[in-house]
Amino acid sequence: MLRFAGLAGASLIWLAACGEPAAERPAEQAETAAPEAAPAETANGGDWPYHAETSPEITEADFAYRISTLADDRFAGRAPGHEIGETAADWIAEEMARMGLEPAGEDGGWFQNVPLIESTLDEAVSDLDITLNGEPMGLRMGQDVVFWTQQPVDSVTLDPSGMVFVGYGVVAPEFDWDDYAGLDVTGKTVVILVNDPGYARPDSGLFNGSAMTYYGRWTYKYEEAARQGAAGAIIVHQTEPASYGWSIVRNSWSGPQFILASAADEPFVDVEGWIQLEIAEQLFESAGLDFHALAEAAAEPGFTPVPLEGAQMTATLHNDLRTLSSRNVAGRVRGSQRPDEHVLFMAHWDHLGEQLNFATDDDIYNGAVDNASGTAFILELAEKFAAEEPPARSLIFVAVTAEEQGLLGSDYYAQNPLVPLNQTVGGFNFDAILPVGETEDVVVIGYGASEMEDMLREEAAARGRYLTPDPTPEAGFFYRSDHVSMARRGVPMLYAKGGNVHVEHGEEHGAAIAQAYRVMHYHQPSDEYDDSWDLSGYVQDGELFYALSRRLAESDEWPNWYEGNEFRGLRDAMME
Secondary structure, eight states, X not given: OOOOOOOOOGGGGGGSOOSSOOOOOOHHHHTSOOOTTSOOOOTTOTTOSOOOOOOSSOOHHHHHHHHHHHTSGGGTTOOTTOTTTTHHHHHHHHHXXXXXXXXXXXXXXXXXXXXXXXXXXXXXXXXXXXXXTTEEOOOOBTTTEEEEOOSOSSEEEEEEEEEXXXXXXXXXXXXXXETTTTOOOTTOEEEEESSOHHHHOTTTTOTTTTSOOGGGSHHHHHHHHHHTTOSEEEEEOOHHHHTSOHHHHHHHSSSOEEEEGGGTTSOOXXXXXXXXXXXXXXXXXXXXXXXXXXXXXXXXXXXXXXXXXXXXXXXXXXXXXXXXXXXXXXXXXXXXXXXXXXXXXXXXXXXXXXXXXXXXXXXXXXOXXXXXXXXXXXXXXXXXXXHSOOOSEEEEEEEESOSTXXXXXXXXXXXXXXXXXXXXXXEEEOOOOOOOOSBSEEEETTTTSBTHHHHHHHHHHTTTOEXXXXXXXXXXXXXXXXXXXXXXXXXXXXXXXXXXXXXXXXXXXXXXXXXXXXXIITTSTTOOOOTTXXXXXXXXXXXXXXXXXXXXXXXXXXXXXXXXXXXXXXXXXXXX
């Protein structure tokens, strides 16, 4: 999930959506059908989705073809489990077969089934409100509050639930921090700040300073509230510490929500949600409190939770439930000498599908940057490897599903790996790559994490480039994409992409493009492919990552996390 910050530049708002889907390729290209080894024709039928001729080299034309195809309206936003959305997974498998990969999924096929439970809130008969001294606030879904439940049940009722502000809602023994110390929140609703205390006190030595830790993630906040026995958990939305605006909250947490079917028995709070900052200010004021003063206090060690006297939350949620499967897609280039050892390439193929959009008449969330771009990346690399002599080690290319619903496809893969984790040498994740053009730098998300960075630094330097740390570590990008599912099990992963320092136009050019995307197009229907995109940077980065991954696949190196990294112990134990 892309979260970028930078300088706005009106002259560079060319990333605005093109109103029409990408043009269909000529019939003669559409008729270059996949070879007999390809999977069966997808449900869309006819000439769609077509498979064009492509080059074994890494080219702009190939990127344009694959991104525009995956981002076409006819895939309906690539929603996992959706009849049309799932045909994108079929198309990816057909591409892998066409280029000569061998299937690496379950039972000798291309797919790994990912069992899911989908829950869609029936907003017409569902309600959430907060009463202040008996007076309802009249909260409006989508405007003031967004709410849902991960409980896989038809309905949830939250009786009047007392509310308590628990600061950042963090229990972190390694940082000597416990926001729930001595507090019983059974049956209560906790109100929580986004991010972690290090964000508010970057020079204090708390947590990792300005770099977000896993404790700052919204997923952690709800998980910890459930462990503490809370009935409800509400996060206060603030744009800067969240690193995204309210529209992202509204679009991401409305419509169908998913959990892994294997997680159905895990504890969840009854009601999860976000509220707008101004609603939180009113809520605290009604209790005779100053929200901003308490938010400041919450960043200090020893903060004591504060009850919101006179405030109660009630909710009645009705869900439409269904069980379904989505699919990870996996192909392999088998190694010539040590085929059991694998280098992993990962990108998520899914996006948000179709859902009501309040700003435009366009309800299809095409996800061209997020993440048709990353999926195209692994296919480009796969095609080049498949056309050449195989390296010593095997390569596995996995397009995972349900990233937008909480990294579910990659989490399922990490729990049920197609290659044993102790035979996975290391991996590369590609997610939401902006069409900035060629850059001098390479941005490493989670800079300073693993020895794979040393290899990347050498390969980048050989091409006159240099590494740059993520410029906004406080946004916690490292914990927001699929590589972290593998990292949490110990596998060294590298999440890097082209930088912002354009070779001709400098840093402001790249920063303005990033800002325009983040503000105008991220998780919006306008994230569509545009023929005016500068794809030269995709080729530049593709060649870099091809060289890096071939080096790793030809070597006998087993990179690890750096000493002191939170995942080092997991990897050491695994390799023993």
